[in-house]
Amino acid sequence: MTKLDRTDARMLLAMCDAPRATGVQLAATLGLARNTVQARLARWDQEKVLAPIDRCVAPRDLGYPLKAFITAVVDQHRLDDVIAALATIAQVTQVTGLSGAADLLIGVVATDADDLYRVAGLVLAVPGVERTTMSVAMHEVVAYRTRPLLEERARKP
Known part of the structure; x- marks a missing residue:
């Protein structure tokens, strides 16, 4: 690090x-x-x-205006396979391991509601995914950022 x-x-x-x-x-x-x-x-x-430059491109500009987050409960014996399978779905933009009631937080994008339904089905169909819950992002209030951390670090000796 x-x-x-x-x-x-x-x-x-x-x-x-x-x-x-x-x-x-x-x-x-x-x-x-x-x-x-x-x-x-x-x-x-x-x-x-x-980070790679692709993280700077908004999915909206690529034709994917809808963003959602799926929490998934996963068979722990198949976790690595689940993650590998999720990485093959183009509309999966991120996967984060969690502690608590769900095992994974999966960021997805879609062209519209029908496409989101299809993408959610792809995630649920991954062998080892036991159940999912989805929340549609309505509005990004604070986008991912590190500038305040950089500013804080720049002030410290």
């Missing part, structure tokens, strides 16, 4: 503001040596600090 320091946080905040900035531009903006910026960018690449 990578521990990001104050300079890393400042660089990431600058990249939030200007995602296509070059290393030279970042160095100038932050008052850092170009080699410092390049070394940190290389380290982030090696340690996979930054």
